[in-house]
Amino acid sequence: MSVSAATRAITPQGIVARKGGAPLACLTAYTTPMARLVDRHCDLVLVGDSVGMVLHGLPSTLGVTMEMMILHGQAVRRGLDRALMVIDLPFGAYEEGPQQAFRNAARLMAETGAGAVKLEGGAAMVETVGFLTARGIPVMAHLGLTPQAVNVLGGYKVQGRGEDGERIAADAAAIADAGAFALVLEKVPQDLARRITAEIAIPTIGIGASAACDGQILVIDDMLGLFADFQPKFVRRYAELGRDADAAIAAYAADVRAGRFPAPEHAFGDAPAPRSTGSDAG
Template identity: 75%
Template sequence: MSATPERKGRLSPGDIRARKGIEPVVCLTAYTTPMAQLVDAHCDVALVGDSVGMVLHGLPSTLGVTMEMMILHGKAVARGSSRACIVVDMPFGSYEEGPEQAFRNAARLMAETGCQAVKLEGGRHMAETVAFLVARGIPVMGHVGLTPQSVNTLGGYKVQGRSHHEADRILVDAGTLADAGAFAVVLEKLPTVLGRRITQEIAVPTIGIGAGVDCDGQVLVIDDMLGLFSEFRPKFVKRYAELGASAEAGIAAYADEVRARAFPGPEHVFGEGNPE
């Protein structure tokens, strides 16, 4: 087991912001209480991502995720966490209409889950909303580059910012969110040089996912990095375990023993005894 920095109490969005240029921010997604307990021991941020819709609910994209789903999983993560800063994604359709709609839903997420911040996708067009939320006591993490909730507009899950025009636009997007009060900005699926440039030019930490090693921190979907789904291998994910294969082998062994009446064995059953 790796050593982790000694911490007292829960990290706040302000603590994460203060890491800029000092210490890398470690972030993983979490959706359940047991996984949150594991993440909490080693990570600075536990992100309750709307990727839960695809990872746990079998949805084809994040677009079908609801507020109720995010609240359910946010509560579960809060029960399993005491140190990491919990950030909950705002689902598609819960904030795009305007600042007032965003505030109502973000306030509900925070009140019902106990999270420390929310995350929303989008660039400069979301700056007014970010400023509105921050001014009313809701810390916001931004998200630019590949924004999965806009997958239909973007034309798929492809790398963003390859052209000079796109790169300049994403740089402005990230800077505008930082200026609006976001305490950190996720950079997803960008060329390494662009991830480095944004990290150097904005005043808050960048959290990379497929955006290069120069970002101020990194985030991955925990099911991807633990190898729970062997068929899904995006380029930016490193597999730190192959739990899916181990789980399948265990399930197959159990099924074989049940069919052969080898389980339960004598050590797994109770004696006759006297009825009470």
């Protein structure tokens, strides 16, 4: 889709400029039709590695590959006109060092048209964030519950309670200073989210981090009721599309088995007989 003056595409700089202003509305997307819907209403669309769980049936995000991210990133890009597209660097694609991160981030952006990448981690990622941003790759950071580190964290638990909050606050300051344009805070206490939001100059995007953040993001399949394996406390279901789809599929199967579908109006008639030309040579 072309970008007109009325629908000028949002940039990372535009996201930074929203710090302390009207809250940023963000959602994930993995397909072109869903991206088109999200683009009409949201400021930022994340092609998240959560795609591995909600669309591919993986038990965690750890099995997501670069090829999967590129495939879904390309699909989402086709559906966007206005929202900033950010794409996750999958597990194992950046932790080795800045050079590895640059190669894979550059590939993701070149092959998908994303406007930025997202990576997880604090102090250990400061050098990488600086390396990427110095070379033209905008970075969104992610702290708190970092799903790619679920095995180290011991599960999908709230992070930053008590003294551990100091670690996350220090990581947030360091990541912001390194050049990240925004920071996702996942599953951290409200007071910590409020403190970090006040202390850093870049927007915070909360997911299970309360309204104290500069914006919010949810996995779209969670908020639409399409992914029902579990429902985190921080998710509000805005629809129950999974339940509705189940009822629709059941009705279709019943109609097929009962001979009610397809009905006559869904069928095509025989081809009409060719008209006579009246050209007999008598």
